[in-house]
Amino acid sequence: MRNLLYIFLLILSGAFIQGCISDDFTTSPGVRLKFSTDTVSFDTVFTDLGTPTARLKVFNPDKKSVNISSIRFRNPDSPFSMNVDGVSGYDFSNVEIRGGDSIFIFIECYLPENQDTRPFLVSDDLLFQLNGNEQSVRVEAYGQNVTRLRNAVIESDMTMTADRPYIIFDSLTIRKGATLRIQPGAMVLFHDKASLVVEGRLEALGAPGKMIQMRGDRLDNVLPDVGYDILAGQWRGIRFAPESFGNRMEYCDMRSTNYGVVVDSTADLSRQKLTLVNSWLHNSESTVLRSIHAKVDAYGCVFSEAADAVVSLTGGEHLFSQCTLSNYYLFSVISNPILSLYHVLPAHASVNPANPLMKASFNNCIIYGLASDINEGDLAGSDVFIRYTLLKAKGNDDANFLNCLWDKDPLFLTVRDEYYFNYHVKDDSPAIGAGNPLLVAPPTLSDMDGNPRIVDGRNPTLGAYAK
Numbered sequence: 001m002r003n004l005l006y007i008f009l010l011i012l013s014g015a016f017i018q019g020c021i022s023d024d025f026t027t028s029p030g031v032r033l034k035f036s037t038d039t040v041s042f043d044t045v046f047t048d049l050g051t052p053t054a055r056l057k058v059f060n061p062d063k064k065s066v067n068i069s070s071i072r073f074r075n076p077d078s079p080f081s082m083n084v085d086g087v088s089g090y091d092f093s094n095v096e097i098r099g100g101d102s103i104f105i106f107i108e109c110y111l112p113e114n115q116d117t118r119p120f121l122v123s124d125d126l127l128f129q130l131n132g133n134e135q136s137v138r139v140e141a142y143g144q145n146v147t148r149l150r151n152a153v154i155e156s157d158m159t160m161t162a163d164r165p166y167i168i169f170d171s172l173t174i175r176k177g178a179t180l181r182i183q184p185g186a187m188v189l190f191h192d193k194a195s196l197v198v199e200g201r202l203e204a205l206g207a208p209g210k211m212i213q214m215r216g217d218r219l220d221n222v223l224p225d226v227g228y229d230i231l232a233g234q235w236r237g238i239r240f241a242p243e244s245f246g247n248r249m250e251y252c253d254m255r256s257t258n259y260g261v262v263v264d265s266t267a268d269l270s271r272q273k274l275t276l277v278n279s280w281l282h283n284s285e286s287t288v289l290r291s292i293h294a295k296v297d298a299y300g301c302v303f304s305e306a307a308d309a310v311v312s313l314t315g316g317e318h319l320f321s322q323c324t325l326s327n328y329y330l331f332s333v334i335s336n337p338i339l340s341l342y343h344v345l346p347a348h349a350s351v352n353p354a355n356p357l358m359k360a361s362f363n364n365c366i367i368y369g370l371a372s373d374i375n376e377g378d379l380a381g382s383d384v385f386i387r388y389t390l391l392k393a394k395g396n397d398d399a400n401f402l403n404c405l406w407d408k409d410p411l412f413l414t415v416r417d418e419y420y421f422n423y424h425v426k427d428d429s430p431a432i433g434a435g436n437p438l439l440v441a442p443p444t445l446s447d448m449d450g451n452p453r454i455v456d457g458r459n460p461t462l463g464a465y466a467k
Helices: 002-020
Strands: 039-041 054-059 066-073 080-084 087-089 091-097 102-109 120-130 133-144 147-154 158-160 166-174 179-182 187-190 195-198 201-205 212-216 221-223 235-240 247-250 252-263 274-277 280-284 289-292 295-299 302-306 311-314 317-321 324-327 339-342 359-363 366-369 383-387
Touching: 039 054, 066 080, 080 091, 080 120, 087 091, 091 102, 102 120, 102 133, 166 179, 187 195, 195 201, 201 212, 212 235, 247 252, 252 274, 289 295
Parallel strands: 039 133, 147 166, 158 179, 166 187, 166 195, 179 201, 187 212, 195 235, 201 247, 212 252, 235 252, 247 274, 252 280, 252 289, 274 295, 280 302, 289 311, 295 317, 302 324, 311 339, 317 359, 324 366, 359 383
Antiparallel strands: 054 102, 066 091, 066 120, 080 087, 080 102, 120 133
């Protein structure tokens, strides 16, 4: 018993001595901190809105602990703020880092609105005082003034310009009789769960080199060097109501939606519902284009990346000329073929006799990707024709599939594993020169890059891009 008591006292005294020993701090002026970067950069920061958090890692390479006497921004009225050890502020004192250890500093930015129409640079220096020496890390961001619309309703004609981005919160509704015109180079950003509802008319008319951007309002990165563009479901999408006709989307880049473009049933095929020209609709949790008993045409467009069918058409009348339909969706199993056609075959007429069967042509197109090409492998008896189109499937021409390239890889520049989606084709693609010049519709004489479709009498390349 006496020996056990002696051992217990030794352990207790050792613990007491150990608890009284403090870390050994270096005061050497030769010690320098190391940083994960020399410049903390934010993507575009919208005025009057907070930013996502940027992270700076601060290393102590010395064996001994250091006491950073001051961490502060050079500008006392800095637009940047930081968080150190769970505390937010602009100036911190006596921040300790153990030998060989590191800490994280989280930085945010808030910019008030001003009169600038173009992005403007703001910057500051984050200063570290250690053992009589000063080190600094640059912090910078490009500010951008925006126009905010919350539950907005357009009752009369309105124009969106390229002067400032627009951020849509909740919804933007175009009432019947009103037209929303969007000019080349405009940027229309949608907050989480926001949508555009068209009861009147939409004229979104971009130009080569001045695409209209329709996307979510997150401009930062989800991974290093990978933007939030790769994430679908950032906003709902565009819905064209039954009473809406005469809509046009030209040179539009629309992406990262819940349901893409949805064209509600009209039961009126005498009027054009929607015309798409040289546009890219991509990255949807559902389809990127769904049309129900409507007249919708597409010229020189790319439709890509969807958890469901990329394009889903029910009845209606359609012309797809020089279009690329592809699916390399990242985030779930793809549930339907790339092109899904319904109310097409004579057998379908008895299901919905009130609406006529589909009439459609797909000319000089590419249909290729991870999913199967078309849900209806046999279109016999239908009024749907696929001409001079490259397909992934193995098959043969017949009365509905005419001069098609079967079981061919178009050799897109897309590299899915690297989050790179580009539907131009490589120089040795079988799609080059495989089109029929007589099927080049007037709106597709130039592609969305502005390149001519037919040069020196050569046959056109299949798909959306001229080269």
